Amino acid sequence: MATLTTFKTSNDLPMDVRGHMITLLNQNLADMSDLYSQTKQAHWNVKGRNFIALHELFDKLAGEVIGYVDDIAERTTELGGYATGTNRMSASASRVSEYPTEAVEGMEHVSALVERYALVAKNVRAAINIATEAGDADTADLLTEISRDMDKWVWFLEAHLQA
Template sequence: MSAPNTRTTRIDLASPAREAMVTLLNRQLADTLDLYAQTKQAHWNVVGAHFHQLHELFDELAETLLGQVDLLAERATALGGAAQGTVRMAAATSRLPEFPAGFQDGLTCVQLLTERYAALAASTRAAIEAATQAGDAGTADLFTEVGRALDKALWFLEAHLPK
């Protein structure tokens, strides 16, 4: 790895595997940063009968995502890559649909977030598989941890939706 945003490391993964993992980690980082911002958007703009409960839930979910952002970025740098973690970088590469501007009814917010959390959970499961195939158990384990937290968030969100 000799690009300006990479450095050498003694981690015993082949350079191509590390490069692939850094790319994958940065892709997940962008989506996670975007989901964090969208969750805060819902937190700030939710209205309706369940305002307080959802306002608090969205804040808790956002806090969990912020911890995952740090894990993803630090793993990318540990592998010798540069984390691509600004809001502008995330916005340029996120694969998630944009959250609507303005006030949203509580159940509308829940439905919108559920769709986005499900998309990130699915791409995280694909990332687990890619990391496993690359022989990077550490990154696969990190994605597994993130995936479990996303699944829990989905459970909390979906519990608010009608059957």
């Protein structure tokens, strides 16, 4: 299985730790890559009174999320792993539900994204603990940075629904 492929590396983390992290990172890569394409889906298809604000917000979020995709994939390969990051690989491994095609009006897209960003935020937070317990402080640090951002994006989206 590709996610378990490890290459010879001079990185000093023990192989079992690297193997564990490669699996963890590839799972989060799949989720994040799926979240990226779904955020673009919202960016393209949103309609209604708040069109321009939401169209631009969704694009900003997609731009941030694609950065996490790259960082997570590169951490995987730094550890000697094989990053499983094509659209098909990501879609088949993602824990995020498919985007609702019935969403049209702004708040329908916001609700769909809140649900998905909150799920990914929860899973990234859980991954921090897994990386810490495994003994990979750098993966934990990368995930912590992403987690802090994800909490912010959940807020940015959810604030539309809180008043």
